[in-house]
Amino acid sequence: MSTCRICEGPVKEFLDLGRQPLSDAFPEPGGTEGEFFFRLAVGLCASCTMVQLVEEVPREKMFREDYPYHSSGSSVMRAHFEATARRFLETELTGPDPFVVEIGCNDGVMLRTVSDAGVRHLGVDPSAGVAEVAREKGVRVRTAFFEEATALDIAATEGRADLVYAANTLCHIPYLDSIFRGLDALLKPDGVFVFEDPYLGEIVDRTSFDQIYDEHFYFFTARSVQAMARGFGFELVDVERLPVHGGEVRYTVARRGARTPSDAVDALLVEEETRRLADPATLDRFADAVARTRDELVALLERLRDEGRRVVAYGATAKSATVANYCGLGPDLIAYVTDTTPAKQNRLTPGSHIPVRDPEAFSAPYPDYALLFAWNHAEEIMAKEEDFRAAGGRWILYVPDVHLV
Ligand code: DWN
Ligand code: SAH
Ligand code: ZN
Numbered sequence: 001m002s003t004c005r006i007c008e009g010p011v012k013e014f015l016d017l018g019r020q021p022l023s024d025a026f027p028e029p030g031g032t033e034g035e036f037f038f039r040l041a042v043g044l045c046a047s048c049t050m051v052q053l054v055e056e057v058p059r060e061k062m063f064r065e066d067y068p069y070h071s072s073g074s075s076v077m078r079a080h081f082e083a084t085a086r087r088f089l090e091t092e093l094t095g096p097d098p099f100v101v102e103i104g105c106n107d108g109v110m111l112r113t114v115s116d117a118g119v120r121h122l123g124v125d126p127s128a129g130v131a132e133v134a135r136e137k138g139v140r141v142r143t144a145f146f147e148e149a150t151a152l153d154i155a156a157t158e159g160r161a162d163l164v165y166a167a168n169t170l171c172h173i174p175y176l177d178s179i180f181r182g183l184d185a186l187l188k189p190d191g192v193f194v195f196e197d198p199y200l201g202e203i204v205d206r207t208s209f210d211q212i213y214d215e216h217f218y219f220f221t222a223r224s225v226q227a228m229a230r231g232f233g234f235e236l237v238d239v240e241r242l243p244v245h246g247g248e249v250r251y252t253v254a255r256r257g258a259r260t261p262s263d264a265v266d267a268l269l270v271e272e273e274t275r276r277l278a279d280p281a282t283l284d285r286f287a288d289a290v291a292r293t294r295d296e297l298v299a300l301l302e303r304l305r306d307e308g309r310r311v312v313a314y315g316a317t318a319k320s321a322t323v324a325n326y327c328g329l330g331p332d333l334i335a336y337v338t339d340t341t342p343a344k345q346n347r348l349t350p351g352s353h354i355p356v357r358d359p360e361a362f363s364a365p366y367p368d369y370a371l372l373f374a375w376n377h378a379e380e381i382m383a384k385e386e387d388f389r390a391a392g393g394r395w396i397l398y399v400p401d402v403h404l405v
Contacts, residue, residue: 002043002054005174005217006228009047013054014283015209015290016041021351022061023213023321024068026344032353036061040322042212042219048227049278051200051219053212056174059126059145062215063172067127068343069318071109076380078109080244081167085113092163092192093119101154101161101186103146103179103195104169108134115139122158124150129343147175151182160188168245171197171218180232184255193234193253200224201277202247206400208375209290209326210319211246220249221277222268229253238262246376246399294327296402301333301371310367311396313337314381315374316344316356323373323398324352331355334371338362363387369404371396 002011020040027035041054072078093100098119105111105123107130114121115138123141125131131141144150154161164183173179183193198211200219211219218224226236237259238252249268276282304311313320316339323329329352336355339345344356362370366388372395374381382395382405389395395405 004045004048004050005052005056006050006176006224007045007048007231009045011043011045011052011054012280013041013043014280015212015287017209017212017290017322017326019351020214020325021321022057023215023318023350024062025350026068026316026347026356027350027353028347029355032348035351037351038214040212040214044278044280044283045224048224048231049221050224050228051221051283052174053214053217056217057214063126063145065128066343067130068341069106070130070133070341071106073340074377074380076377077244080242081110082113084165084167085110085117088163088165088194089114089117089119092194095162098162099159100163100165103164103166104172105134105139105141106130108137108139108141110165110167111139112137120158122154124154146173146179146182148178148182148185151186155186160191161186162188162191164191164193166193166195168197168248170195171220172215174217176218176228177232180234184233187255189255190258191254192237192259194250195253196242196248196250198245199241199247199249201249201272201275204277204282204286206246207286207289207293208246208399209286209293210317210322210373210399213318213322215318220251221272222249222251222265223272223278225251225253226265226269230256235259236261236265239264239268244376293398293402297323297396297398298327298329300396300402301329304369305333309369310335311369311371312362312367313354313371313373314362314385314395315339315372315377316341316349317373317376319376320373321350321352324349324354329354335367336361337373366391366393368392369394369396371398375399 017040102123124146126145131143235256240250242248316337336357
């Protein structure tokens with residue numbers, strides 16, 4: 001039994017996904033000796049209900065100079081973050097000389113719109129390569145891990161913030177006690193902290209177990225976020241469901257008593273209670289469903305191989321490291337993975353060592369089947385790759401279950 005990173009309560013493991021690599025470290029062909037592995041397992045805190053990894057990977061191993069993920073690689077995500085920025089400009093950032101800080105700004109996908117509007121902002125991201133790309137877009141960035149010390153320094157040098165925002169980043173940070181002490185120092189008295197991350201309710205509904213990998217340490221719910229916020233002197237005041245990345249929730253947290261919680265908070269809490277989202281039995285059923293998906297996916301891929309079909313994968317996502325390593329997928333079952341990210345191309349997938357090829361490889365010639373690792377971008381990708389299906393190709397999906405499209 002491990003100890004909860006939030007409340008020190010007992011954490012009971014409910015799913016073991018085995019030995020896993022760093023999900024965003026793509027070795028060069030012939031350069032696989034030094035790969036780092038850890039045990040990927042998830043548990044539920046019996047006390048505060050926070051779902052979390054049982055083992056923590058050192059942050060410097062994951063978020064480095066050459067961190068390959070660029071948020072702007074999807075047109076749907078670019079539109080999502082532009083709309084998010086515009087909403088903030090009309091709501092939280094309307095006072096005199098407003099100031100917004102983004103934790104994990106990556107390549108500036110959200111802050112570029114804030115910068116273009118001439119509003120004072122600062123991104124914080126430890127991955128120097130993507131931070132530099134943000135700077136090229138006119139975004140101000142500090143290459144650093146956001147934590148208490150960083151927040152104190154920002155508050156001292158730039159003043160306090162009206163809004164702190166984090167997308168797909170807070171769930172990456174085990175040390176949330178330090179983050180909340182930092183927020184307390186950095187936010188104005190009525191400032192808010194807004195963050196959005198994959199929602200445990202969706203992960204359970206869709207058996208999207210590939211949301212579990214080294215970088216995703218926490219799997220939030222309204223209940224666990226409410227408990228966490230209270231524990232740190234804050235309060236959950238709003239929730240909003242988002243369709244991106246397979247289903248997320250955007251949480252708004254304020255200082256206790258500073259804002260009136262919306263009806264949406266209660267509604268989501270009641271929904272979670274009714275469906276028993278934090279019950280050990282619910283999570284045990286999820287673990288059974290994960291094993292079934294693995295068995296069905298492996299059976300399908302082995303049958304296609306035995307029939308001589310040509311199968312590739314689409315999108316060398318961080319998520320796919322979990323699928324490939326948990327299911328034992330290698331180059332014998334998947335000829336290559338195609339991906340638009342130059343830093344991933346001509347390298348191998350982490351742990352599973354499937355070659356990564358550029359998008360041109362996909363149509364030259366089209367394969368018989370394509371396993372959609374980037375299933376969260378299905379609409380965008382299927383629209384772009386219409387010719388693949390027109391040529392007789394079929395998509396293989398494993399979310400919410402194994403099926404062909
Ligand atoms: O939380 C995280 C999310 C936001 O991004 C990070 N920990 C890491 C990363 O996770 P991911 O790699 O699973 O994210 P995506 O957005 O599902 O990755 C999509 C991948 O597919 C990228 O490598 C780009 C590629 N891609 C492509 O080849 N063609 C994407 C699109 C839209 C395309 O058309
Ligand atoms: N916000 C973007 C990026 C998500 S990827 C989006 O939604 O697409 C997660 C990002 O968090 C990476 O760029 C990583 O470098 C950054 N990150 C990880 N730990 C961090 C920390 N402690 N402080 C700030 N950024 C962090
Ligand atoms: Zn706990």
